[in-house]
Amino acid sequence: MKLKEGKRKRHYQILTVPPVPALQNIGIYPGQRVEVRFQYPFSGPVIVRIYRRDFAIGGAIAEQIRIKEL
Amino acid sequence: MVTKTTKKPQRRDTLPAFKQNSRSSGKKNKTTEERNFLKEKKNGNLIPKKILLMGNPNVGKSVIFSGLCKKQAESANYAGTTVSVTQGILILEPFSCQVIDVPGAYSFDPSCEAEQIAVDYLKQGADLILCVLDATNLEQSIRFALKLMTYQIPLIYCLNLSDVARKQGISIDRKELSKTLGGKIIETVAVKGYGFTEIKKEIYRILCNNMSNVEHKANASTGTVSEERIHETITNLKRRRVLASDFDPASPKTTQRRLSDLVIHPFWGSLIAIAVLFAAIFIMIRGGEFLIRYLFAPLSEIFITFFQNAVLHLGLSPFWNELLIGEYGIFVTPFEWILASILPYVILFYAVFSLLEDSGYLPRISVLFDNIMRKLGLQGSSLIPLLLGYGCAVPAILATRSAQQKKERVMIAAIICFCIPCTSQTGALLKLFAGQPVWFLPLLFLLSFLLMIPLSAVLRKIWKGAPAPMVIELPNLLLPSPKTYLRKLLFRFKHFLFDAEGPMLLAVFLIAFLSSSGLLEQITSFLSPVMEVWLGLPKEAAVALIAGVIRREMSVAPLLSLSLTPLQIFTGAVVSLFYLPCLSVFAVLVKEFGIKTAVLIALSTILTALLLGGVVHFLGALLLAPVV
Numbered sequence: 031m032k033l034k035e036g037k038r039k040r041h042y043q044i045l046t047v048p049p050v051p052a053l054q055n056i057g058i059y060p061g062q063r064v065e066v067r068f069q070y071p072f073s074g075p076v077i078v079r080i081y082r083r084d085f086a087i088g089g090a091i092a093e094q095i096r097i098k099e100l
Numbered sequence: 101m102v103t104k105t106t107k108k109p110q111r112r113d114t115l116p117a118f119k120q121n122s123r124s125s126g127k128k129n130k131t132t133e134e135r136n137f138l139k140e141k142k143n144g145n146l147i148p149k150k151i152l153l154m155g156n157p158n159v160g161k162s163v164i165f166s167g168l169c170k171k172q173a174e175s176a177n178y179a180g181t182t183v184s185v186t187q188g189i190l191i192l193e194p195f196s197c198q199v200i201d202v203p204g205a206y207s208f209d210p211s212c213e214a215e216q217i218a219v220d221y222l223k224q225g226a227d228l229i230l231c232v233l234d235a236t237n238l239e240q241s242i243r244f245a246l247k248l249m250t251y252q253i254p255l256i257y258c259l260n261l262s263d264v265a266r267k268q269g270i271s272i273d274r275k276e277l278s279k280t281l282g283g284k285i286i287e288t289v290a291v292k293g294y295g296f297t298e299i300k301k302e303i304y305r306i307l308c309n310n311m312s313n314v315e316h317k318a319n320a321s322t323g324t325v326s327e328e329r330i331h332e333t334i335t336n337l338k339r340r341r342v343l344a345s346d347f348d349p350a351s352p353k354t355t356q357r358r359l360s361d362l363v364i365h366p367f368w369g370s371l372i373a374i375a376v377l378f379a380a381i382f383i384m385i386r387g388g389e390f391l392i393r394y395l396f397a398p399l400s401e402i403f404i405t406f407f408q409n410a411v412l413h414l415g416l417s418p419f420w421n422e423l424l425i426g427e428y429g430i431f432v433t434p435f436e437w438i439l440a441s442i443l444p445y446v447i448l449f450y451a452v453f454s455l456l457e458d459s460g461y462l463p464r465i466s467v468l469f470d471n472i473m474r475k476l477g478l479q480g481s482s483l484i485p486l487l488l489g490y491g492c493a494v495p496a497i498l499a500t501r502s503a504q505q506k507k508e509r510v511m512i513a514a515i516i517c518f519c520i521p522c523t524s525q526t527g528a529l530l531k532l533f534a535g536q537p538v539w540f541l542p543l544l545f546l547l548s549f550l551l552m553i554p555l556s557a558v559l560r561k562i563w564k565g566a567p568a569p570m571v572i573e574l575p576n577l578l579l580p581s582p583k584t585y586l587r588k589l590l591f592r593f594k595h596f597l598f599d600a601e602g603p604m605l606l607a608v609f610l611i612a613f614l615s616s617s618g619l620l621e622q623i624t625s626f627l628s629p630v631m632e633v634w635l636g637l638p639k640e641a642a643v644a645l646i647a648g649v650i651r652r653e654m655s656v657a658p659l660l661s662l663s664l665t666p667l668q669i670f671t672g673a674v675v676s677l678f679y680l681p682c683l684s685v686f687a688v689l690v691k692e693f694g695i696k697t698a699v700l701i702a703l704s705t706i707l708t709a710l711l712l713g714g715v716v717h718f719l720g721a722l723l724l725a726p727v728v
Contacts, residue, residue: 057240070467091569
């Protein structure tokens with residue numbers, strides 16, 4: 031499934047990320063476990079938590095990140 | 101521009117032993133000789149050394165820089181505060197270290213301008229790199245450090261934010277980490293000034309050990325380390341429990357955590373954001389009025405009376421009297437306009453804004469507003485430069501450097517120039533609107549927001565393509581340390597006084613000169629068709645247009661001394677709001693985007709201002725006609 035479709039307060043594992051340097055730069059890689067904190071409406075950003083750190087990922091990119099539920 | 105520290109943290113008797121073979125081969129390698137050499141140097145010139153201060157964005161490099169060099173660098177609690185390079189001098193006798201605060205980077209494969217600067221500095225080489233690690237986000241910092249290690253320059257690590265990490269229950273095995281990263285690891289709490297002495301000691305030790313190598317040149321092939329290698333190292337560290345694993349089910353639910361969740365909640369967070377922005381505006385406007393009434397207005401009165409008496413006492417010719425203490429006199433306008441109408445608002449703006457910056461709240465606002473910003477063809481993170489623009493357009497335009505696309509940079513800069521009044525101008529506008537209907541200011545700001553829509557539509561026609569998607573880390577919410585906060589305020593205040601008020605005084609002098617020499621009369625008559633017919637303003641208001649080119653608030657200030665009708669006041673305010681920002685902004689535009697873009701922006705702002713001013717004048721006249 032896509033990260034944009036992730037449910038609140040559920041944990042997922044990242045399967046693939048699009049080749050956007052900004053994602054690698056802040057440390058989002060395949061294999062990581064993420065918790066979806068908030069989903070913004072109107073294809074807005076997704077707030078995820080990766081080991082106590084919160085990230086905001088724009089809706090357009092969150093559509094391209096594939097995840098699986100843990 | 102360079103400040104020198106007076107601190108000498110090293111005494112002679114604590115000199116560390118020098119390595120036997122630390123000097124180049126041609127000389128005798130004796131410790132005593134080293135000492136003599138150092139002594140000699142101490143009496144004469146200091147040995148120049150270059151230190152780079154590097155790390156991920158928002159790990160506290162600028163705070164450490166300020167602590168080491170006793171020189172303030174812009175800092176805040178979000179990524180991308182340092183977008184240009186600040187330099188300072190740290191004296192550790194016999195060394196004189198040039199410390200360079202390099203903009204934060206995540207990698208050496210530059211994705212934005214700020215990172216490119218970091219790479220350029222690394223390629224030039226240095227004697228030592230002070231790498232700042234974030235203890236609360238060690239994995240990311242280690243990725244950076246591993247890449248940095250490939251440059252073969254001696255490294256010292258500052259494990260910053262170690263207090264926050266401890267509060268979060270993170271413990272770090274410094275010895276193990278030091279083995280992996282090949283450099284000493286020093287725990288620091290930069291905002292509280294903890295750990296600086298140890299950093300200086302270590303810098304000193306390393307510089308002494310590396311007397312021979314004048315400069316470590318970075319290899320062209322460095323900066324790249326394979327993802328597998330990084331992954332392997334990190335997995336290894338996790339296995340040895342130096343690094344905690346990704347998954348942390350027992351993460352403690354602290355108050356800070358709860359608050360952090362609340363302010364980012366799509367619904368509650370938005371309400372809070374609106375409340376915070378309104379509170380900020382309220383504090384600035386009401387607080388400013390209060391400060392002016394009880395402090396700044398009486399103060400400026402005292403100054404003006406003093407100078408008027410003093411000048412009259414001298415018995416000069418009328419020309420000089422007019423120039424010095426006339427209506428636009430050199431000893432009158434600076435006090436009336438700067439001290440009694442602009443300075444209080446500037447102080448309050450920075451007091452409020454710095455608080456929002458250092459608490460880490462700003463990136464959260466930008467997430468909440470991402471949906472709206474995308475409608476303008478921008479992304480949420482662009483909100484920070486726009487908000488900064490309400491303070492001063494110059495740092496705001498520089499802050500666009502952290503944007504990923506050139507297109508976005510120009511768009512933000514243009515919006516700032518067209519639609520966003522700086523604090524000085526807002527202060528002047530508030531004074532102009534005193535005694536007028538209260539809805540004047542909200543209406544004016546509404547107009548400026550509305551103009552952003554056609555403006556961004558036009559800009560998107562020029563630069564096509566979707567906005568870069570937002571990917572940001574939300575920094576820890578922190579209560580700013582009072583010491584750092586006050587230092588920052590003082591720094592910005594000083595900056596305003598010296599850098600911004602220079603051109604302003606120039607404008608004041610220019611007007612004083614034009615007015616006392618009679619030239620003003622001629623210019624105003626020349627511009628009177630535009631002023632009187634098109635804008636419906638008295639021809640004296642042309643002073644505003646002339647002075648407004650130099651400083652933004654000066655396009656408002658001259659209107660204060662004219663007696664105008666409410667419609668004229670509003671027209672004047674509209675013209676000044678959309679008018680060319682100021683000379684300093686123009687200079688920054690030229691520097692950042694080239695002369696063509698700068699001239700284009702400048703001319704179109706002036707045209708838009710005059711056009712909209714005329715529209716307001718005629719529309720207003722039409723609406724008021726039946727009443728009059």
